[in-house]
Every structure is written in structure tokens, then in C-alpha cells.
Amino acid sequence: MKAAVIVFPGSNCDRDIALALEQSIGKPTTMLWHQDTNVPDVDLIVVPGGFSYGDYLRCGAMAAHSPIMREVKRRADKGTRVLGICNGFQIITEAGLLPGVLMRNKDLKYVCKDVLVKVEDSQSAFTAKYKVGDVLRIPIGHAEGNYFADEATLKELEDQGRVAFRYCTPTGEITDAANPNGSQHNIAGVFNKARTVLGMMPHPERLADKHLGGTDGRAMFDALVETLA
Amino acid sequence: MNKVSAITPEVIKTHGLSDDEYKRVLEVLGREPNLVELGIFSVMWSEHCSYKSSKKWLKTLPTTAPWVICGPGENAGVIDIGEGLAAIFKMESHNHPSFIEPYQGAATGVGGILRDVFTMGARPIANMNALRFGDPKHPKTRHLVAGVVAGIGGYGNCVGVPTVGGEVNFHASYNGNILVNAMTVGLAQQDKIFYSAAAGAGNPVVYVGSKTGRDGIHGATMASAEFDANSEEKRPTVQVGDPFTEKLLIEACMELMQTDVIQSIQDMGAAGLTSSSFEMASKGGMGVELDMNAVPCREEGMTPYEMMLSESQERMLIILKPGKEDVARKIFEKWELDFAVIGHLTDTGRMVLKFNGETVCDLPIDPLAQASPEYDRPWVPTVKQAALASASVKDVPWPEALKTLMGCPDIASRRWVWEQYDHMVMMDTAQRPGGDAAVVRIHRSNRALAITTDCTPRYVKADPFEGGKQAVAETWRNLTAVGARPLAITDNLNFGNPQKPEIMGQIVEAIKGIGEACKALDYPVISGNVSLYNETDGSPILPTPAIGGVGILDDLDTMATVAFKAEGETLLLIGQTNEKDGWLGQSLYLREIAGQEKGAPPPVDLVHERKSGDVVRSLIRGGKVTACHDLADGGLLVAVTEMALAGNIGCRLENLVAKPGVLFGEDQGRYLVTTKDAGTVEAAAKQAGVSVSRIGATTGKALSFAGQSVELAELRRMHEEWFPAYMAAPK
Numbered sequence: 001m002k003a004a005v006i007v008f009p010g011s012n013c014d015r016d017i018a019l020a021l022e023q024s025i026g027k028p029t030t031m032l033w034h035q036d037t038n039v040p041d042v043d044l045i046v047v048p049g050g051f052s053y054g055d056y057l058r059c060g061a062m063a064a065h066s067p068i069m070r071e072v073k074r075r076a077d078k079g080t081r082v083l084g085i086c087n088g089f090q091i092i093t094e095a096g097l098l099p100g101v102l103m104r105n106k107d108l109k110y111v112c113k114d115v116l117v118k119v120e121d122s123q124s125a126f127t128a129k130y131k132v133g134d135v136l137r138i139p140i141g142h143a144e145g146n147y148f149a150d151e152a153t154l155k156e157l158e159d160q161g162r163v164a165f166r167y168c169t170p171t172g173e174i175t176d177a178a179n180p181n182g183s184q185h186n187i188a189g190v191f192n193k194a195r196t197v198l199g200m201m202p203h204p205e206r207l208a209d210k211h212l213g214g215t216d217g218r219a220m221f222d223a224l225v226e227t228l229a
Numbered sequence: 230m231n232k233v234s235a236i237t238p239e240v241i242k243t244h245g246l247s248d249d250e251y252k253r254v255l256e257v258l259g260r261e262p263n264l265v266e267l268g269i270f271s272v273m274w275s276e277h278c279s280y281k282s283s284k285k286w287l288k289t290l291p292t293t294a295p296w297v298i299c300g301p302g303e304n305a306g307v308i309d310i311g312e313g314l315a316a317i318f319k320m321e322s323h324n325h326p327s328f329i330e331p332y333q334g335a336a337t338g339v340g341g342i343l344r345d346v347f348t349m350g351a352r353p354i355a356n357m358n359a360l361r362f363g364d365p366k367h368p369k370t371r372h373l374v375a376g377v378v379a380g381i382g383g384y385g386n387c388v389g390v391p392t393v394g395g396e397v398n399f400h401a402s403y404n405g406n407i408l409v410n411a412m413t414v415g416l417a418q419q420d421k422i423f424y425s426a427a428a429g430a431g432n433p434v435v436y437v438g439s440k441t442g443r444d445g446i447h448g449a450t451m452a453s454a455e456f457d458a459n460s461e462e463k464r465p466t467v468q469v470g471d472p473f474t475e476k477l478l479i480e481a482c483m484e485l486m487q488t489d490v491i492q493s494i495q496d497m498g499a500a501g502l503t504s505s506s507f508e509m510a511s512k513g514g515m516g517v518e519l520d521m522n523a524v525p526c527r528e529e530g531m532t533p534y535e536m537m538l539s540e541s542q543e544r545m546l547i548i549l550k551p552g553k554e555d556v557a558r559k560i561f562e563k564w565e566l567d568f569a570v571i572g573h574l575t576d577t578g579r580m581v582l583k584f585n586g587e588t589v590c591d592l593p594i595d596p597l598a599q600a601s602p603e604y605d606r607p608w609v610p611t612v613k614q615a616a617l618a619s620a621s622v623k624d625v626p627w628p629e630a631l632k633t634l635m636g637c638p639d640i641a642s643r644r645w646v647w648e649q650y651d652h653m654v655m656m657d658t659a660q661r662p663g664g665d666a667a668v669v670r671i672h673r674s675n676r677a678l679a680i681t682t683d684c685t686p687r688y689v690k691a692d693p694f695e696g697g698k699q700a701v702a703e704t705w706r707n708l709t710a711v712g713a714r715p716l717a718i719t720d721n722l723n724f725g726n727p728q729k730p731e732i733m734g735q736i737v738e739a740i741k742g743i744g745e746a747c748k749a750l751d752y753p754v755i756s757g758n759v760s761l762y763n764e765t766d767g768s769p770i771l772p773t774p775a776i777g778g779v780g781i782l783d784d785l786d787t788m789a790t791v792a793f794k795a796e797g798e799t800l801l802l803i804g805q806t807n808e809k810d811g812w813l814g815q816s817l818y819l820r821e822i823a824g825q826e827k828g829a830p831p832p833v834d835l836v837h838e839r840k841s842g843d844v845v846r847s848l849i850r851g852g853k854v855t856a857c858h859d860l861a862d863g864g865l866l867v868a869v870t871e872m873a874l875a876g877n878i879g880c881r882l883e884n885l886v887a888k889p890g891v892l893f894g895e896d897q898g899r900y901l902v903t904t905k906d907a908g909t910v911e912a913a914a915k916q917a918g919v920s921v922s923r924i925g926a927t928t929g930k931a932l933s934f935a936g937q938s939v940e941l942a943e944l945r946r947m948h949e950e951w952f953p954a955y956m957a958a959p960k
Contacts (some may be wrong), residue, residue: 009477010478010565012389015655015656016655016656020656051387054471054472108382112651113648114651139653206653209656211659211670
């Protein structure tokens with residue numbers, strides 16, 4: 001599998017995701033500067049977390065209009081897998097690759113902690129190594145992770161089974177108490193229709209190494225490598 | 230020359246120079262200064278930049294060891310951590326700005342200390358912060374806590390450096406003068422360390438980063454004066470942080486440092502362009518000539534005076550090797566940062582500033598530096614308090630006392646604070662906030678740095694010498710408790726007005742105590758910062774010499790944590806408890822349960838400290854213990870409870886005398902460990918001449934002792950509830 005990670009001014013999880021991918025792929029990942037127009041032929045494009053353009057306008061809004069995002073959209077339309085994590089999720093929703101928007105957390109504060117998410121779908125290259133109903137421990141770190149979409153969009157997402165992960169209790173129940181940011185339907189991650197684009201607020205790369213306290217995120221990268229090999 | 234403003238006694242006074250100091254200015258110059266020059270003198274000779282009250286005593290601190298690459302005097306200290314790598318770190322205060330405008334004050338404190346570290350060639354890998362606030366009941370405290378925590382998070386999270394730990398304390402002495410001490414640790418290649426001494430007449434002086442605005446003018450002078458009721462009028466002197474620009478600046482500087490074009494580099498911190506250009510030239514014995522028209526400005530019509538004294542953030546000054554301007558310019562243009570050649574080095578030894586074709590400043594650098602005031606301020610020793618007889622202290626049933634302590638402001642869980650900090654970015658945080666020390670892996674290796682900050686100001690107040698020793702020893706102990714080898718410290722000395730002999734006495738004795746502990750533990754001071762005049766309306770803060778310690782773990786797999794790991798393991802206490810009664814003087818039990826702050830603080834026996842620590846470290850590294858925690862605020866039962874809560878496993882205690890001093894006393898140099906092999910632990914301790922006793926076993930979901938028991942769930946509720954409830958309370 002060949003993967004590329006896009007680096008915007010202010011990205012700060014670019015090195016992290018590249019390392020997690022390298023661990024599963026066995027070789028280094030290509031880093032693409034946001035002004036690069038020449039995107040190599042890859043199987044996976046990652047839009048990483050961080051604070052692109054300082055989040056000074058609306059999170060992800062400026063990066064979404066970066067020239068490279070036009071190319072990312074073109075590739076996504078052709079089926080190249082695209083993964084947006086945290087600020088990357090915000091960027092790809094702003095760019096129209098996924099529906100909805102990430103609003104300010106319900107309690108208005110930035111929050112960094114491990115959360116539990118329930119796997120809702122295992123029919124994608126990202127989630128193939130999980131089982132539906134698995135409860136994963138994956139960290140979040142954001143101030144704007146409160147997923148919102150209008151009723152029609154939410155119904156469409158639910159009807160088409162496009163919710164990838166939901167915040168949950170240790171036994172997999174979907175409760176308000178388990179929801180760290182006020183997201184509708186406890187949504188932590190969503191797919192596009194073809195399940196080739198995934199946006200998620202939790203950081204799977206942050207728990208893919210035993211020295212960091214857990215490895216629940218590792219299977220996502222292993223699955224991508226197996227599926228896209 | 231600038232003739233706009235006459236130098237009147239009033240102008241001299243507002244620049245914070247004493248009559249004697251102004252006389253010295255006249256001697257150095259042989260004439261009256263103009264306003265630009267007076268401004269430069271005022272910041273260079275401010276307490277903040279010159280250390281004039283503390284220098285005499287700071288010189289007595291041990292600053293060398295075979296592993297010290299660079300001690301105090303540079304932007305930050307540098308130690309050898311093996312395999313060609315260096316750790317670069319420093320702690321610095323941003324107290325005064327944070328009281329006036331907590332969000333921006335704290336945010337720019339983080340930004341400033343980051344620049345001190347990456348300017349030397351290190352990629353920042355961890356931030357820490359030591360915070361002290363007033364009485365929780367004081368009407369301003371909640372607002373200040375909220376603002377400072379949000380500011381630290383807002384800046385640190387955006388730049389993508391994990392904030393991995395620190396401390397938060399409350400005491401009424403900080404009601405009008407909070408402390409915000411920020412520490413950054415960075416990692417560099419030993420052959421790629423950059424210093425600030427300028428060299429090479431003709432070499433270009435380059436300004437990079439943000440534009441210069443009118444913010445922060447005279448911040449260093451403000452930080453060198455006491456507060457009064459009108460202090461909030463100084464809000465315009467607090468700078469505004471731009472973490473996005475800082476992130477770009479880090480990446481641009483890291484990229485530039487991979488090329489071979491930098492002769493020297495320094496960040497523009499307190500006193501901005503003045504101190505950076507002056508100090509770089511002074512250290513290198515050079516002169517410097519700057520064209521003020523070339524300085525990138527945010528607003529039109531800025532005067533040289535404003536440009537020289539602005540403390541706008543996210544700016545660096547670089548001396549390039551000759552002809553390397555284009556290489557450097559390209560990198561900064563890529564990162565969309567300002568880049569301007571604003572002058573060159575000279576061999577005249579003078580600082581010459583030109584503006585609109587006129588010379589607006591012409592100062593002799595070396596004489597100005599040489600004439601920098603250094604005071605031997607009068608001091609009186611602190612009157613020592615008699616040791617408190619522990620038997621005289623009110624005895625409360627232990628479950629009640631424990632619950633009170635676990636939920637008191639100084640012990641309650643800090644989760645509300647550190648969940649607002651990204652403590653995981655960079656993917657090397659092997660031990661998160663809440664343990665004895667943060668552990669940050671050295672990227673792509675199995676080694677790690679352990680980092681902690683500590684100080685117990687109530688001890689320092691009661692006995693500055695013992696309190697100074699204790700602050701150092703506690704950092705050493707916390708590093709040891711995770712299995713690390715302590716290497717060096719940075720000190721951030723926060724005190725009141727040094728012109729009062731009793732305050733100067735606290736400074737002198739605390740520094741002596743710090744020095745003694747550093748010597749005994751082979752644990753030198755490699756960087757630091759002094760913050761004086763922390764008083765409001767004449768009322769000083771508790772003396773607070775915050776210590777930041779750094780150590781190394783040679784094998785991350787042997788790292789210890791505080792959490793109980795399994796039921797059925799033996800709990801042992803390692804280290805000496807004072808006689809049979811335990812030490813309650815200046816303890817949290819005394820303050821929170823008996824309502825008293827008195828007595829001598831627990832003494833630190835440095836020989837015992839080293840022995841007990843060395844045994845514990847070798848047991849951890851040998852894999853003989855399953856959990857380890859040092860004993861600190863609240864003593865034995867608080868430490869046991871913290872271990873139990875972290876592992877969600879209870880404990881049955883035995884072989885302890887049921888007295889408050891034994892259960893809650895704060896005797897120093899002690900650790901708790903759990904093990905499957907108590908015999909080995911006992912043998913190792915006995916062989917080293919360190920006392921050791923079996924005091925219980927891990928079991929169940931409660932803490933039980935002497936026929937009484939408390940559920941962990943209840944202790945957890947007490948521990949976790951205070952901070953969020955306090956912060957959510959109506960204003």
C-alpha cells in the first residue's frame with residue numbers, strides 16, 4: 001500500500017499518523033506540502049489532525065480551499081481512500097467530501113482524553129479488522145468535535161449505515177454521558193456513500209503502540225494495508 | 230538624535246531606574262541619554278533582565294557535571310543524554326501578565342519558553358507548568374484558573390507540543406499575585422546546538438517571525454515592580470500570543486537549522502529587540518548597527534523607541550553567515566513568515582540604531598553590560614519555628630481525615646486542568662499527567678525522559694533553607710519513582726520584594742538549600758529564571774522556588790507507574806518515618822484538618838534521600854516492583870489512596886500505628902512500592918541501610934485499616950469532584 005499525508009501550515013499530527021502508517025506498512029509514508037500540485041499515485045490520502053491555519057477562521061475552512069484539496073476530491077471521486085482525522089475530519093467536511101459539520105464542544109472546552117467508541121460498520125477498508133459492536137478505546141483531542149447535520153442528512157447516514165463509530169459506554173451503550181462533545185447520535189466518525197472516505201474525531205494513531213497505553217487504533221492501519229495491498 | 234522628549238526626573242522614574250542607576254547611566258555615556266537610550270538602559274538593567282538582586286547568590290549554585298553541555302547563561306540549559314543527543318530545557322515565569330490578563334499572559338508564557346528552547350536547535354517535545362493561585366474562595370481565583378488553563382491549552386495545543394504535567398496549588402498569599410511558571414523540554418542533536426554569541430563583523434542581522442507591534446512595551450519593567458490596586462491599568466503591556474505563527478516559526482527554524490547558514494540565534498523575549506540584539510553582541514564582544522526602517526512593523530508610524538521595547542511575540546533574531554541571506558529567506562517565505570535583514574555586526578563594540586537617516590541611539594555595549602548593577606542587598610535569616618509535637622495535633626478518625634484530604638483543593642484530582650491540554654500529540658507520551666513524573670519517549674527509541682516540577686511553598690516559608698532542599702529533593706524523588714536517573718534541574722525562583730531584608734533572607738537561604746541538595750544529589754542547575762516583586766499592596770507571596778527536574782530512563786520497558794497492578798501483592802514502605810510519631814509540622818493534615826499552619830517543615834536528610842532513592846530506582850530497573858509512588862502532600866494514606874484509585878484495586882493496611890503523624894505525616898525521602906517478591910525488596914533495602922516495612926496487601930475495592938474501611942468509589946468521588954464542582958460554581 002502507498003499512502004500520502006498532507007501537511008498544511010499548522011498541521012501537527014502529520015508526523016504521528018505517518019509513523020503509525022509506517023508501523024503497519026513497513027516503509028515511510030510520502031508527506032505532501034499543501035502547495036504541492038503533483039500528487040503521486042497512492043492508495044490512501046490522509047488529512048491529519050492539528051490546527052491548520054491556526055483554526056483562526058472556522059476549523060478546517062481555510063485548508064479546505066487549499067489547491068491540493070481539489071486534487072484530493074478528484075482522487076476521492078475515483079475511489080482513492082481518504083482518511084480525515086480530527087482537524088482532518090473538519091477539513092474534509094468543509095471541503096464537501098462528507099456531510100455535516102463539527103461545531104464547538106457542548107461544554108465549550110478543549111478536551112483531551114481516551115474515549116470509548118463502538119464500531120458500527122466493518123464493511124470498509126478502514127474497519128475491516130474490527131467487528132460490528134467492538135468497543136475501542138481511542139483518544140480525542142479537540143474543541144470542535146460536536147458533529148451536526150440536519151435531520152434529513154442524519155436519516156440518510158443512518159439508513160445507509162454510514163456512521164462508522166459512536167461514542168459509547170464500556171458495554172457499548174450509546175448514552176449522553178458517554179458523549180464527550182454533544183455530537184448528534186453520538187457520532188464519532190462517518191463514511192461517504194462508497195465507504196471510501198472516513199472522517200473521525202478520535203485519533204486512532206495515538207493508541208497504536210503499547211508504550212503509549214493501548215493498541216486499539218492499530219487494526220485500522222493494518223486493515224488498510226491488507227485491503228489495499 | 231531624538232530630541233522629542235526631555236529626560237526629566239519623572240521620565241526616569243517611569244522607566245524604573247533609581248537615582249543611583251541613572252547616575253551610572255550618565256557615567257557610562259558621559260552625556261545624557263536620549264529617550265531611546267534611556268529605554269534600553271531601563272530594560273537591560275531591570276531586575277527581570279539583569280538579575281541584579283539575585284546574581285550574587287545564583288553564582289553559588291552548582292552548575293556543572295560531566296553530562297552538562299551548557300549551564301545557565303544561554304537561552305536554556307543543555308545536557309548530554311547519550312547516543313549523540315541532548316536535552317535542552319528551562320522554566321520561566323509569566324506571573325505579572327497572567328494576573329492582569331490570564332489567557333494571554335499564560336499563553337505567551339508558553340510561547341516564550343518554547344522559543345528559548347527551539348532557538349538552541351531543539352525540537353520541543355514536552356511542556357510543563359507550575360501554577361499557583363489564590364484562595365479558592367477569593368472572588369478572582371476561579372476566573373484566573375479558567376483563563377490561565379485555557380491560555381496554556383490554547384497555545385500549547387495549537388503548536389502541537391504535548392503539555393504533559395505540572396502542578397497547581399492554592400493559597401491566599403497568591404490572591405493578588407498568581408504564579409504561572411512554564412517549562413519546555415526539547416531534544417537536539419549534540420552537533421546541532423545553536424548559541425547566541427554573535428561573531429563576524431559584517432555578518433547580516435536578520436529579523437524573522439511576526440511583525441512588531443505596540444504590544445508589551447515595558448513588560449520587563451512591569452515584571453520588576455510590585456502590584457497595587459491600579460495594576461489592571463497595565464493591561465496594554467500584556468502581549469497577545471499567536472500560536473499558529475509560533476508553529477510556523479518552529480518548523481521554519483528547524484528547517485533552517487538543517488542548513489549551515491546560522492552563526493548565532495536568539496529569540497526576542499522580554500525587552501524584545503533590545504535584549505536580543507544587545508545580548509548577542511555583548512556575548513560575542515561585537516558591535517551592532519540596525520536600520521530601524523527595515524524592522525517589519527504591524528502599524529505605521531512606530532518610533533524606534535517603540536520598536537526597541539515592543540514585546541510582540543513570535544520573533545527571532547538571527548546572525549547569518551556571510552552571503553547566506555537567500556537560503557534563509559527562501560525557507561521563511563515558504564512558511565509565510567516575515568524575513569528582513571535589519572542590520573549587520575560591527576567591530577566597534579557599539580550599538581548604533583539608525584532611523585530615517587539619523588542616528589537615534591549610540592551606546593557602548595561592553596561598558597553598559599559591565600556597569601549593570603549587582604546588589605548585595607541586606608538580608609535577615611528567617612526565624613525558625615520549633616518542631617511541632619505530633620502528639621499535640623488533633624486526632625480525627627482516619628477515614629474522615631482521608632476523605633477530607635482527598636477532596637481538598639491542594640490534593641483533589643487535576644483532571645479538569647490537564648484534560649484541557651493535549652498531552653498526547655507527538656505520540657511519545659509514555660506516562661500521562663497524574664503520575665509522579667511525566668515520561669516522554671525519545672522519538673524512535675526505547676529510552677525516555679522523565680520530567681517533573683515541584684515546590685512546597687509552605688515549607689519554604691517556614692524554613693527557606695529546608696524548603697529549598699525539599700523542592701529539589703522532591704523532583705529527584707519523583708523522577709526516581711518512575712525509574713529514571715535524575716540528571717539536572719531548572720529553577721524558577723518566585724519571591725516578593727528583595728528590598729525587604731526578610732524577603733531577601735528567603736531568597737538567600739532558599740538558594741543555599743537548593744545548592745546543598747543539588748550538590749548532594751549530583752543534580753546541577755542548568756537554567757533558570759528569577760521573578761521578584763511578587764507582592765500586592767505590600768503583601769508578599771509564599772516564597773516559591775519552583776524546580777523543574779529532568780531524568781532519563783534507559784529502558785522504557787522498566788518504567789514504573791503509581792497504579793496498583795494486581796490483587797494479592799505486598800505493599801512496602803521504603804524510607805525513614807520520624808521516630809514513631811511522624812512529622813506533622815507544616816503538613817496538609819495540620820492545615821486542612823487542624824486548621825493550623827505552623828511548626829518546622831519536615832527536614833530533608835540528603836544522605837538518606839540518596840540511599841533510599843537509589844535502592845528504589847535499582848528495584849524498579851530490576852523489575853522487582855510492580856508499582857511505585859513517592860510520599861508527599863498528605864503523607865502515607867493519601868499516597869496509598871492515589872495508587873489504589875489509579876489501579877482501581879483496594880488495599881488492606883497493617884503494621885502501622887494508628888496516629889495522624891504516621892498516617893498523614895510528611896516525612897521526606899519515602900516511597901511506597903508493591904511487589905510479588907517482598908523478600909527481595911526487603912533484602913535490597915536492608916543492604917543499603919534503608920528502613921523498609923511491609924504495611925499491607927492489595928485486595929478488593931476498598932481501603933481498610935484498624936477495623937475501618939472506605940470504599941474506593943467514595944474516595945474517587947471525593948478526589949474527582951472538587952475541581953469541576955469548583956469551576957462550575959456560580960460566579
